[in-house]
Amino acid sequence: MASLRRWRWSRGGRAASAAARVASARPYAWLIACLLMVVCLPVAANGLQRIDRIDPEQAAQAGADATRLAALPSTAFEPAPSATQLSGADARGRGWWRLHPVPSGDDRVLLVYHPYSARLTVLAPPDYRARRASIFQPPARIAHSQRALAFDIDAPGPIWIGVEDARYPLQVALRSPREYAVEDHAHVRVLWLALGLLIGVALVVLMFWSRLRERVYLLFAASLTSQLLYVLCSYGDAYVLPGLHWLARFGVEGIWFVATSSTILTVLFLLEFAQLRPRVPWLSRALLLVGGWLPGLLLVALVWPGPSDRSWFPPLGNLLLLVANALAILSLAVAWWRGGRHAGFVLIAWVPLVTVSTARAVQLGSGVPLAPWLEYGLPVMEAFAALVLVLGLADRMLAFRRERDVAQNDAQHDALTGVLNRAGIERELRSVIVTARRQRLPLSVLFLDLDHFKRINDNFGHAVGDACLRAVVAAIRNADTDGHPLGRIGGEEFLLLLPAHHRRHARDTAEAIRLEVETSCREVDGAAVELTLSIGVVDCGAGDDAASLIRRADEAMYEAKHAGRNRVVVVDGPTG
Numbered sequence: 001m002a003s004l005r006r007w008r009w010s011r012g013g014r015a016a017s018a019a020a021r022v023a024s025a026r027p028y029a030w031l032i033a034c035l036l037m038v039v040c041l042p043v044a045a046n047g048l049q050r051i052d053r054i055d056p057e058q059a060a061q062a063g064a065d066a067t068r069l070a071a072l073p074s075t076a077f078e079p080a081p082s083a084t085q086l087s088g089a090d091a092r093g094r095g096w097w098r099l100h101p102v103p104s105g106d107d108r109v110l111l112v113y114h115p116y117s118a119r120l121t122v123l124a125p126p127d128y129r130a131r132r133a134s135i136f137q138p139p140a141r142i143a144h145s146q147r148a149l150a151f152d153i154d155a156p157g158p159i160w161i162g163v164e165d166a167r168y169p170l171q172v173a174l175r176s177p178r179e180y181a182v183e184d185h186a187h188v189r190v191l192w193l194a195l196g197l198l199i200g201v202a203l204v205v206l207m208f209w210s211r212l213r214e215r216v217y218l219l220f221a222a223s224l225t226s227q228l229l230y231v232l233c234s235y236g237d238a239y240v241l242p243g244l245h246w247l248a249r250f251g252v253e254g255i256w257f258v259a260t261s262s263t264i265l266t267v268l269f270l271l272e273f274a275q276l277r278p279r280v281p282w283l284s285r286a287l288l289l290v291g292g293w294l295p296g297l298l299l300v301a302l303v304w305p306g307p308s309d310r311s312w313f314p315p316l317g318n319l320l321l322l323v324a325n326a327l328a329i330l331s332l333a334v335a336w337w338r339g340g341r342h343a344g345f346v347l348i349a350w351v352p353l354v355t356v357s358t359a360r361a362v363q364l365g366s367g368v369p370l371a372p373w374l375e376y377g378l379p380v381m382e383a384f385a386a387l388v389l390v391l392g393l394a395d396r397m398l399a400f401r402r403e404r405d406v407a408q409n410d411a412q413h414d415a416l417t418g419v420l421n422r423a424g425i426e427r428e429l430r431s432v433i434v435t436a437r438r439q440r441l442p443l444s445v446l447f448l449d450l451d452h453f454k455r456i457n458d459n460f461g462h463a464v465g466d467a468c469l470r471a472v473v474a475a476i477r478n479a480d481t482d483g484h485p486l487g488r489i490g491g492e493e494f495l496l497l498l499p500a501h502h503r504r505h506a507r508d509t510a511e512a513i514r515l516e517v518e519t520s521c522r523e524v525d526g527a528a529v530e531l532t533l534s535i536g537v538v539d540c541g542a543g544d545d546a547a548s549l550i551r552r553a554d555e556a557m558y559e560a561k562h563a564g565r566n567r568v569v570v571v572d573g574p575t576g
């Protein structure tokens with residue numbers, strides 16, 4: 001046994017060092033490394049010499065009675081093909097087996113892994129009294145996870161196991177209590193690492209929804225929660241968790257209900273998040289039918305009172321899941337190909353998840369034992385998908401923010417000249433007044449108006465008039481190299497804000513602008529326009545607000561007009 005453990009650990013060690021090499025080669029190779037570790041979780045010899053399958057009819061006649069089972073003729077037993085699993089159950093998942101343990105003087109634990117829907121009856125030495133268990137009937141004192149149903153074996157001798165409702169061959173093993181504890185801890189670590197991630201992401205997404213009230217967040221959180229619940233129920237851990245043990249009363253039908261609800265919620269989330277409806281209308285309709293409406297009908301049929309036989313459910317449910325998965329991948333691929341960036345995110349998240357969930361559906365449907373990679377494939381890939389989709393949500397928020405910024409920019413800027421529009425410059429003025437007051441700094445405002453602009457339009461046309469407005473803005477920027485806030489507040493009227501400028505300093509800037517326009521805007525677009533500016537300058541007084549500053553600057557500009565245009569007029573503040 002010790003050499004076997006050494007071999008196992010050296011195998012795990014080689015896998016880990018190989019994984020480390022991969023990790024240095026690629027940035028996301030840690031994920032592959034994690035998967036390798038999971039796939040290479042130690043598998044011990046199972047402590048059994050042989051398993052015999054008992055003829056179903058003769059086992060039924062003997063009932064759950066070890067004495068009568070032991071008295072069956074040798075023709076009632078046939079060696080099972082494998083000494084690690086209870087294979088050969090009938091179509092309803094029923095059967096009886098006799099286990100021959102490897103002789104040992106130590107106490108051991110009989111483990112039946114991943115029982116899922118199976119209900120067990122175990123007759124074991126020394127007393128051979130019937131002990132019944134399933135994940136829906138957990139023992140009163142829980143010492144381990146529900147990964148395996150465990151029965152203490154205190155004495156040598158054959159063990160009898162009766163199974164009902166098994167959906168695939170069950171793996172069995174006899175281990176020492178210590179070995180059981182070690183392997184169970186390894187399992188709990190891996191499982192709860194993945195589930196913890198899922199829970200964390202679901203909570204964060206729920207918080208986002210509580211503030212943003214966008215349906216896509218709610219659907220995402222609901223999809224994650226239902227996936228989490230499915231893993232917890234199918235692994236049996238839900239039934240030992242406080243607040244969830246009541247789910248045990250629904251048995252395996254409860255698991256089917258959760259699985260189908262999870263498919264529906266996930267499909268609704270995909271449709272919304274990847275914007276499949278506008279991008280791939282036909283495919284999204286088909287997806288909604290196969291992944292939404294039909295599973296919904298199945299759910300209604302499942303809870304509908306009537307005949308208790310629900311064996312029709314798993315094949316139908318699994319079939320719908322497989323078709324919905326295929327449709328989802330196809331829809332996402334087409335949407336991505338048509339430029340849907342978020343469909344790309346979902347594809348990256350979904351392909352591994354769909355692969356493992358399809359494999360799980362095939363495993364459940366075909367009755368092959370649960371493989372180690374598949375045991376953790378589902379929770380690990382769900383956690384991976386959750387993380388990628390959070391990235392996708394962040395990307396979606398970024399795209400919305402960019403759109404909002406563009407809209408905000410458009411709303412505050414003049415399309416013709418690119419400077420702030422009236423609303424934009426007034427907002428800026430209110431802000432610089434507050435700052436100037438807080439910092440006890442001066443603030444000057446220039447009101448600039450083109451002289452005889454009507455004539456330019458009349459003589460040269462509006463196109464030249466527009467070009468003149470752009471030329472004036474360029475000239476103002478040339479003269480005011482510090483790029484102070486500039487806005488167009490009317491047809492040919494501009495406002496320039498000069499924070500930290502005293503009146504005299506502002507007058508110099510205004511004069512420089514006036515001169516620049518006069519000299520550089522004589523000709524625009526080949527037209528001899530001879531542009532000039534009349535400029536009013538005021539500084540911000542104690543009693544000023546944005547409106548009074550603009551009004552006083554406008555009055556100063558009018559004084560410049562009346563004084564003959566092409567000049568700068570500075571007026572004193574109301575209170576100095």
Ligand SMILES: Nc1nc2c(ncn2[C@@H]2O[C@H](COP(=O)(O)OP(=O)(O)OP(=O)(O)O)[C@@H](O)[C@H]2O)c(=O)[nH]1
Nearest residue numbers: 449450451452453454455457462463465466491492
């Ligand atoms: N090309 C062009 N013209 C505009 C635009 N907005 C307003 N205008 C014109 O600007 C002219 C403004 O004329 P007025 O208000 O009479 O002023 P003015 O001719 O410059 O005369 P003073 O200001 O007194 O020197 C009008 O003819 C408007 O049609 C614009 O975006 N493009």
